[in-house]
Structure formats: C-alpha cells, structure tokens
Amino acid sequence: xxxxxxxxxxxxxxxxxxxxxxxxxxxxxxxxxxxxxxxxxxxxxxxxxxxxxxxxxxxxxxxxxxxxxxxxxxxx
Amino acid sequence: xxxxxxxxxxxxxxxxxxxxxxxxxxxxxxxxxxxxxxxxxxxxxxxxxxxxxxxxxxxxxxxxxxxxxxxxxxxxxxxxxxxxxxxxxxxxxxxxxxxxxxxxxxxxxxxxxxxxxxxxxxxxxxxxxxxxxxxxxxxxxxxxxxxxxxxxxxxxxxxxxxxxxxxxxxxxx
Numbered sequence: 460x461x462x463x464x465x466x467x468x469x470x471x472x473x474x475x476x477x478x479x480x481x482x483x484x485x486x487x488x489x490x491x492x493x494x495x496x497x498x499x500x501x502x503x504x505x506x507x508x509x510x511x512x513x514x515x516x517x518x519x520x521x522x523x524x525x526x527x528x529x530x531x532x533x534x535x
Numbered sequence: 536x537x538x539x540x541x542x543x544x545x546x547x548x549x550x551x552x553x554x555x556x557x558x559x560x561x562x563x564x565x566x567x568x569x570x571x572x573x574x575x576x577x578x579x580x581x582x583x584x585x586x587x588x589x590x591x592x593x594x595x596x597x598x599x600x601x602x603x604x605x606x607x608x609x610x611x612x613x614x615x616x617x618x619x620x621x622x623x624x625x626x627x628x629x630x631x632x633x634x635x636x637x638x639x640x641x642x643x644x645x646x647x648x649x650x651x652x653x654x655x656x657x658x659x660x661x662x663x664x665x666x667x668x669x670x671x672x673x674x675x676x677x678x679x680x681x682x683x684x685x686x687x688x689x690x691x692x693x694x695x696x697x698x699x700x701x702x703x704x705x706x707x708x
Contacts, residue, residue, distance in 0.1 A: 501694070508693045517689065520702075524687030 580628045590625040599624060 466473075523532050571577065576588035595603065599620075605613065606621055613621070622629075671677060690696045701708050 505693055521687060521689065526684065526688045 578627065580626075580633050582630065582633060587626075591627045592624045595624070 521527065522530050525532050578587050578589050578591050581587075592599070602617060602620060602624075605617070610618075672681075686697055686700050688697075692698055699708050700706075
C-alpha cells in the first residue's frame with residue numbers, strides 16, 4: 460500500500476519535450492538526404508548536358524529524321 | 536440451389552417447430568441454450584469492466600453455497616484454493632486469459648489467400664475467353680516505329696529515354 464503517486468499533470472508537455480526535437484531532427488535529416496541524393500545530382504546532370512549542347516546540330520538532326528511539320532527534311 | 540440447401544438445414548434444426556411456438560416458450564425449453572435474454576443484466580468478459588453486472592455462476596451447488604457462507608466471515612480463514620474457487624464463481628476468464636489471443640489470424644489469412652487465388656483463376660479465364668484483341672498500336676511493328684520516332688524527337692535527353700540511346704553508334708548504351 461505504499462506506491463508512489465503517479466504523475467497527474469504535464470504528461471503532454473513531457474511527451475512533447477521528448478518527441479518534438481526528435482521529430483524536427485528527423486525531418487531536417489530527411490530534407491537534407493533528399494537534397495543531396497536527388498536534387499543536387501539532378502541539377503548537375505542538367506548542367507552537364509547543356510554545357511556542350513549544340514542546339515543547331517540537334518535541330519538539323521531532328522529535321523532530317525522528319526519529326527517536324529514546319530520544316531521538311533532537306534531534299535538531297 | 537443455395538436456398539434449397541438452407542431449407543434442408545432449417546428443417547434439420549427444427550425449423551417448423553420453431554415457427555409453431557413463440558420465442559419465449561422456445562427459450563424455456565432446454566433445447567436451445569444459445570438464446571440470450573437481453574432484458575436482464577448479463578455477464579461479460581471485458582478488459583474495461585473488472586466487475587461485471589452479474590456473477591458468472593448463478594445457480595450454486597450446495598458446496599458452492601457453503602463456500603459463499605464462509606466468504607461472509609474473515610477472509611484470512613480462506614485457503615488459496617477456496618479463494619481461487621470464489622474467483623471462478625464470479626469470473627469466467629482472468630485478465631491474462633482474456634488477453635491471450637488465438638491463432639485465428641492464420642485461418643483468416645489463409646482464407647484470404649485461398650479466395651485471392653481463386654479470383655486469380657477467374658481473372659485469367661476472363662483474360663483468355665472474354666477480352667477481345669489488343670489494339671494495333673501495341674503490335675511489334677508499330678512499337679518499333681514509335682520507339683524510333685521517340686529517339687528522333689530526343690524524348691527526355693537528360694535523364695530518360697533518349698539519354699540511354701547512343702546517337703553515334705545508333706544502339707542502346
């Protein structure tokens with residue numbers, strides 16, 4: 460008959476004090492992980508693609524292949 | 536077919552007798568002990584009601600009545616077996632027994648998979664015997680022409696489709 464009186468108040472505050480930092484930390488980690496595994500490589504891939512991109516050459520290749528309706532392939 | 540089977544089963548369980556007597560008279564019979572009178576308090580095994588409305592054993596034998604009399608005196612006089620017997624008079628299941636759980640989930644899961652498998656057979660039959668022909672745009676020739684046109688148009692040249700085509704060697708990387 461000599462049990463300690465259980466905690467009657469502040470239960471939510473106690474839970475929040477424990478879980479909120481963890482929640483914020485994990486969210487930041489998730490965001491950082493996504494940034495460095497997805498968005499940065501993607502930006503780099505686009506940058507590399509367009510670094511040596513010759514749009515005229517590509518246009519002429521597409522024109523010869525016949526995918527445009529405004530310009531037909533050059534008649535040879 | 537199902538209706539006739541139900542009718543046979545009903546006949547076997549005294550369907551006509553049940554129809555001819557009222558339900559109260561039927562309950563007074565000792566035939567069917569599954570009839571529960573919901574107008575009086577009932578016993579229940581629930582985790583959130585430790586003391587149900589009525590004790591589990593209502594009709595006490597002579598020995599059990601003697602035990603109840605002894606309970607009216609000092610409880611230190613009761614032996615351990617007597618205390619347990621008194622508990623079992625008022626309660627059917629202990630908390631541990633209520634929380635026990637069973638292996639019913641295996642049966643349920645097995646039944647689900649059996650019926651999913653049967654459904655798969657039905658869907659397969661449907662695919663073979665009910666569905667018509669696939670559109671002509673999914674033929675080999677059409678898909679080849681379509682792929683060539685996608686490569687010519689440079690679809691997704693950075694990460695996707697055309698990125699995987701080698702334009703110099705004219706083959707997939």
